[in-house]
Amino acid sequence: MAGTTKLVIGASGFLGSHVTRQLVAAGQDVRVMVRRTSVTKGIDDLLQTRKVERCYGDIFDDAALREAMAGCDVVYYCVVDARMWLRDPTPLFRTNVEGLRHVLDAALDAQLRKFVFTSSTGTLAINDQRPVTEDDPHNWNDGGAYIESRVAGENLVMQYVREKGLPAVAMCISTTYGPGDWAPTPHGSLIARVATGRFPFYLGFSAEVVGIEDAARAMLLAADRAASASATSFPIVT
Numbered sequence: 001m002a003g004t005t006k007l008v009i010g011a012s013g014f015l016g017s018h019v020t021r022q023l024v025a026a027g028q029d030v031r032v033m034v035r036r037t038s039v040t041k042g043i044d045d046l047l048q049t050r051k052v053e054r055c056y057g058d059i060f061d062d063a064a065l066r067e068a069m070a071g072c073d074v075v076y077y078c079v080v081d082a083r084m085w086l087r088d089p090t091p092l093f094r095t096n097v098e099g100l101r102h103v104l105d106a107a108l109d110a111q112l113r114k115f116v117f118t119s120s121t122g123t124l125a126i127n128d129q130r131p132v133t134e135d136d137p138h139n140w141n142d143g144g145a146y147i148e149s150r151v152a153g154e155n156l157v158m159q160y161v162r163e164k165g166l167p168a169v170a171m172c173i174s175t176t177y178g179p180g181d182w183a184p185t186p187h188g189s190l191i192a193r194v195a196t197g198r199f200p201f202y203l204g205f206s207a208e209v210v211g212i213e214d215a216a217r218a219m220l221l222a223a224d225r226a227a228s229a230s231a232t233s234f235p236i237v238t
Contacts, residue, residue, distance in 0.1 A: 003071035003073060004073050005028075005029045005053075005072045005073070006023050006028045006029065006030050006073070006074045006075075006076065006223075007032070007033060007069055007074070007075045007076070008020045008032045008033070008075075009059070009068070009077050009079055010079035010080075011032035011040070011042075011078070012034050012035075012042065012043065013042075013078055013080075014176060014181050014182075014183065014184075014212060015216060015219070016032075017043050017180055018042075018212050018213060018215070018216035019078060020032055020042075020043050020046065022213075022216050024046055024051050026220070029053075030046075030052040031055060031072065032047075032052050032055070033055050033057050033064070033065075034055075034056065035056065035058055036056050039183070042180050042182055055068045059079060059095070059103050062102055062106060065102060066109065069107065069112070070110070072110065073112060073113040074112060074114045074116065075115050075116065076219055076223070077100075077103060077118060078118045078219075079118075080096060080118060081094075081095035081096055082185065082186055083146075083186075084145070084147075085186075086145070089144075089145030092145055092149040093149050093152070096152070097153050100153050100156060100157070104160045104166060104168075108166055112166075114222070115157075115169075116169055116171060117154070117157045117170045118171055118219070119150060119153070119154045119157075119170040119172045119173065120172055121172045121173065121174040121175075122147040123138055123150050123151045123170075124172055126139060126140045127139075134172070138151050158170065171222055173210065173215050174208035175210070176211070177211060178211050178212035180212065187207075
């Protein structure tokens with residue numbers, strides 16, 4: 001049977017670390033699943049003071065996934081391979097789709113109250129005539145393999161909701177910014193270069209953005225307030 005512990009998979013990442021910190025601040029019992037090779041700078045203080053329980057594992061390790069989910073009622077899934085520059089897209093689909101499938105299978109057996117999946121605004125439709133909603137199907141094909149892998153991943157989650165009854169919600173997070181981007185993320189690296197005068201030219205495009213604390217807060221709210229009777233996704237932008 002599910003308990004009340006909250007599990008964050010991908011807690012070493014930018015969003016995952018903020019989700020973890022907000023859960024701890026809210027007084028929740030928190031467990032994180034990270035790889036032994038993960039750089040956990042964003043949550044090291046929480047680990048050192050034992051404010052969170054750490055378990056090691058990989059999203060392809062079915063036994064580790066089931067052990068990590070034991071006694072949990074909510075899983076926050078914050079894993080993504082965002083290396084959109086790869087010439088060979090195989091790793092993107094391996095992590096963002098096939099690895100996700102392992103996690104979803106484990107989640108089905110865990111009797112969760114909610115599975116909160118980190119998706120992307122790149123999965124949303126484009127329409128020059130009217131605002132789009134989460135009900136509009138993805139309709140553009142020039143986002144490359146990275147966007148294709150994110151669309152496939154979100155579709156997989158929604159398939160598990162419809163066909164297998166997984167109580168999941170997809171949060172379509174836009175470009176995040178804010179403190180604690182230690183890695184940094186690809187867009188965080190770009191912002192840092194611009195801020196320090198190391199980016200020598202202008203780019204002619206715009207992007208939706210959201211503060212990282214707001215994105216993490218939305219993830220927490222989704223666990224309690226988002227309906228799970230049907231396949232549901234929510235755009236998270238400012």
